[in-house]
Amino acid sequence: MISNHKGYRKRHRYTSMFFMNSSHIEHTVSCSKNHTKKLIVFPASFSLIKNNRSDVIKCINKIEELVINLNGFHGKIYLDFTKVRVVYPDAMILLYAEMSNIHNAYKNIRFKIINKSNSKVDQILQQLGMSKWCHHKAKVNKTIIRKDVKYWRSCSGVHVIHKDYDKIVEQDGILGSIADATSKQLYGACIEATKNASRHAYIENLRNIKIASDKASWWCFSEIKDKELTVVVCDLGVTIPYTLPKRREKLFKKLISLGKKTDADLIAGAIENPLSRSGEEYRGNGLPKIAELAKQQQGSMIILSRCGVVGISKQGRMKKRNFKLPINGTIVSWRIPIVSGVYQ
Amino acid sequence: MKENISVGKDFSIYPGGRTPDDGPDSGEEFREKFLVPALESHQYLSIALDDTRGYGSSFLEEAFGGVIRKGFTKQDIDKYIKLVSENPSLIAEINHYIAEADKRSKRQ
Numbered sequence: 001m002i003s004n005h006k007g008y009r010k011r012h013r014y015t016s017m018f019f020m021n022s023s024h025i026e027h028t029v030s031c032s033k034n035h036t037k038k039l040i041v042f043p044a045s046f047s048l049i050k051n052n053r054s055d056v057i058k059c060i061n062k063i064e065e066l067v068i069n070l071n072g073f074h075g076k077i078y079l080d081f082t083k084v085r086v087v088y089p090d091a092m093i094l095l096y097a098e099m100s101n102i103h104n105a106y107k108n109i110r111f112k113i114i115n116k117s118n119s120k121v122d123q124i125l126q127q128l129g130m131s132k133w134c135h136h137k138a139k140v141n142k143t144i145i146r147k148d149v150k151y152w153r154s155c156s157g158v159h160v161i162h163k164d165y166d167k168i169v170e171q172d173g174i175l176g177s178i179a180d181a182t183s184k185q186l187y188g189a190c191i192e193a194t195k196n197a198s199r200h201a202y203i204e205n206l207r208n209i210k211i212a213s214d215k216a217s218w219w220c221f222s223e224i225k226d227k228e229l230t231v232v233v234c235d236l237g238v239t240i241p242y243t244l245p246k247r248r249e250k251l252f253k254k255l256i257s258l259g260k261k262t263d264a265d266l267i268a269g270a271i272e273n274p275l276s277r278s279g280e281e282y283r284g285n286g287l288p289k290i291a292e293l294a295k296q297q298q299g300s301m302i303i304l305s306r307c308g309v310v311g312i313s314k315q316g317r318m319k320k321r322n323f324k325l326p327i328n329g330t331i332v333s334w335r336i337p338i339v340s341g342v343y344q
Numbered sequence: 345m346k347e348n349i350s351v352g353k354d355f356s357i358y359p360g361g362r363t364p365d366d367g368p369d370s371g372e373e374f375r376e377k378f379l380v381p382a383l384e385s386h387q388y389l390s391i392a393l394d395d396t397r398g399y400g401s402s403f404l405e406e407a408f409g410g411v412i413r414k415g416f417t418k419q420d421i422d423k424y425i426k427l428v429s430e431n432p433s434l435i436a437e438i439n440h441y442i443a444e445a446d447k448r449s450k451r452q
Contacts, residue, residue, distance in 0.1 A: 158367075159361070159368075162358045162360050162367055162368060181431065183398065184397065184398030184431075186398070187397040188401065191398075192401060192402065195361040286402065
């Protein structure tokens with residue numbers, strides 16, 4: 001990670017000071033009494049499962065902290081992606097969701113992107129529309145858009161995904177390139193994930209930052225890579241492990257009595273024991289429906305919520321993992337094979 | 345008299361969530377527009393399910409399980425509603441929601 005952004009400091013000729021904040025470094029530049037510029041430097045690997053998870057989360061949390069501190073002032077937050085080499089949809093969607101929420105809830109906060117021209121990250125930011133929010137004129141040569149960036153798609157919404165599903169899978173004929181039954185399973189899974197986000201994720205606000213869930217309660221990505229379609233849905237809500245003891249006390253106590261105490265255990269428990277927070281018996285098929293696609297071996301699935309990660313492989317095997325640092329939200333990701341067409 | 349409908353053509357290619365609170369084209373809307381009128385007037389209704397993007401479980405449960413909660417019986421549904429799909433697991437899923445709602449209604 002960058003500790004001393006000399007080129008940046010020289011270019012702007014501002015008085016600088018540095019302060020350490022755990023493993024990542026925030027660079028504050030003061031240019032006048034009421035104007036401050038803050039620099040967030042993202043790590044080389046942009047993932048929530050592989051390397052640098054904690055660095056990515058710290059950077060995103062730092063953005064939130066700066067937004068709260070800068071609100072009401074003429075502040076600008078610089079997002080430095082020059083070190084980023086590998087981008088995974090799970091981490092990118094969390095940043096995208098946070099930025100989108102800030103864009104919706106804090107009109108006076110301004111962002112500036114620092115990046116290498118025409119890099120993969122620059123192309124992704126451009127493709128997703130984040131460059132526009134940040135008034136970043138990405139120098140992207142449209143004739144040489146990378147193959148692995150060209151098929152990134154995004155959408156967001158307040159209610160269930162509905163017609164916007166086509167924004168992420170229908171363009172460029174993706175829908176015709178995946179098995180019909182799988183596509184229908186994926187639609188159903190996306191409906192349930194987005195419904196869960198809009199109905200259940202924002203029952204409380206546990207964070208200091210304002211959540212504009214009336215503008216967007218979920219965010220969705222799709223990506224095509226290595227003959228597979230990845231679809232990711234993210235919310236910034238209270239998370240599954242937080243909700244479980246409050247809304248499903250019986251199940252929570254049962255899991256605890258069985259020694260299943262971690263966040264991953266609680267997520268897996270919610271998948272395997274359907275019943276929603278409403279307590280009405282006929283509700284609560286959402287999470288199993290979300291997992292069905294993987295359980296029927298039509299693809300794989302991962303759920304990240306707070307510290308826990310639960311994955312179901314193509315063979316239907318479930319794996320659990322816990323991390324130290326939590327994410328503020330829930331991310332569901334499906335990966336399904338492309339069976340025909342130009343993407344093979 | 346028998347009526348044939350297609351969910352995709354006559355309702356929506358994009359079936360939504362459980363209720364209108366979840367957005368457009370919800371299971372509740374489908375139930376009130378097609379299922380309840382057919383059952384009330386004892387009209388046979390054949391429903392082609394396949395020409396949509398797919399279904400969320402909440403749409404199906406509210407549309408078909410919800411019919412039982414509205415006071416109709418499983419026998420009413422079996423008699424007047426015919427489900428048409430090339431996917432047997434979709435019909436099994438709907439029948440499961442109807443059977444579960446029916447069981448709960450008998451417990452109450």
